[in-house]
Amino acid sequence: MENLSAEHAPVLLHEVIQYLDPKPGDFMIDGTVDGGGHAAAVMEKIMPQGAFLGVDWDRDMVARAEPRRTHGARERYAHGNYADLPEILAREGLGKADGLLLDLGFSSTQLARSGRGFSFGENAADEPLLMTYDDAREPVAKILRELHERDLASIIHEFGDERFAGKIARAIVSAEKRKRITTSGELAAVVRDALPKGYERGRIDPATRTFQALRIYANDELGNLKKVLEALPRILKPGGRVVVLSFHSQEDGIVKRAFRTAEKEAALEILTPKPVEASRGEVGENPRSRSAKLRAAVAR
Numbered sequence: 128m129e130n131l132s133a134e135h136a137p138v139l140l141h142e143v144i145q146y147l148d149p150k151p152g153d154f155m156i157d158g159t160v161d162g163g164g165h166a167a168a169v170m171e172k173i174m175p176q177g178a179f180l181g182v183d184w185d186r187d188m189v190a191r192a193e194p195r196r197t198h199g200a201r202e203r204y205a206h207g208n209y210a211d212l213p214e215i216l217a218r219e220g221l222g223k224a225d226g227l228l229l230d231l232g233f234s235s236t237q238l239a240r241s242g243r244g245f246s247f248g249e250n251a252a253d254e255p256l257l258m259t260y261d262d263a264r265e266p267v268a269k270i271l272r273e274l275h276e277r278d279l280a281s282i283i284h285e286f287g288d289e290r291f292a293g294k295i296a297r298a299i300v301s302a303e304k305r306k307r308i309t310t311s312g313e314l315a316a317v318v319r320d321a322l323p324k325g326y327e328r329g330r331i332d333p334a335t336r337t338f339q340a341l342r343i344y345a346n347d348e349l350g351n352l353k354k355v356l357e358a359l360p361r362i363l364k365p366g367g368r369v370v371v372l373s374f375h376s377q378e379d380g381i382v383k384r385a386f387r388t389a390e391k392e393a394a395l396e397i398l399t400p401k402p403v404e405a406s407r408g409e410v411g412e413n414p415r416s417r418s419a420k421l422r423a424a425v426a427r
């Protein structure tokens with residue numbers, strides 16, 4: 128289960144700073160700024176002479192970041208998809224950066240109070256089934272009405288590693304025929320009913336994998352990641368660093384392959400031959416760090 132506390136605790140904070148290596152005067156980008164946990168530690172290192180750009184696809188997170196500003200025009204926020212970072216930099220009149228941080232997925236804050244249907248536990252609020260970061264994306268409630276059972280099953284299997292994907296897809300399609308699924312609570316109940324008792328020996332909520340899969344699909348999370356990694360030469364100066372925190376094996380695989388390809392082309396040098404993981408102590412304090420993998424590289 129994800130940590131349901133409303134404030135998001137930054138994952139692998141010490142290691143992020145170690146690999147991003149922000150120095151006084153640097154220009155740093157946080158492509159997934161959210162509540163600004165990592166961002167605050169980055170700004171501590173680069174200000175007062177540095178510059179910071181925080182990007183988030185969730186407009187609410189950008190709106191919440193603005194009032195926290197303490198460094199005037201040197202600290203900026205922009206709403207957008209990190210996949211479009213070259214265009215965001217051009218729009219903001221900014222050049223290439225000394226560092227880019229991507230902390231993928233969604234935050235505890237969004238889980239607890241985005242009102243967008245990300246959360247699914249027995250005690251979670253029943254919210255409209257959007258599960259998108261940005262309003263321009265098609266909400267999951269609509270996706271569920273449009274997909275064929277076969278495609279739904281393959282999405283849940285592929286992005287959720289869910290072995291009961293076929294059963295769940297069948298249950299969703301038949302529930303949709305009776306009455307449209309419009310809230311997170313309704314979807315979680317359908318998934319729970321479709322699964323055998325004692326699912327995963329109670330280690331995770333039965334809806335966890337299905338919700339993860341639908342969120343990844345609805346936001347094209349893997350596509351965004353591939354796009355931003357391909358765009359790194361247009362985002363980073365030579366010597367600039369990229370640090371990616373991922374929480375899903377497919378995301379980590381994409382980062383690993385993209386870094387290796389770029390290293391072969393002499394565009395990047397990998398700093399983490401193996402992904403860095405959270406210590407047992409951190410996992411105990413912050414359950415979200417359990418599946419975190421950090422990879423870092425420096426642009427050539």
Ligand SMILES: C[S@@+](CC[C@H](N)C(=O)[O-])C[C@H]1O[C@@H](n2cnc3c(N)ncnc32)[C@H](O)[C@@H]1O
Nearest residue numbers: 137159161162163164165183184185208209230
């Ligand atoms: C795990 S949180 C980041 C937490 C942050 N590092 C901190 O310490 O507070 C991930 C954030 O990325 C945002 N996000 C997800 N996909 C995005 C994308 N494609 N472009 C920009 N932001 C995205 C989410 O809205 C969320 O706010």
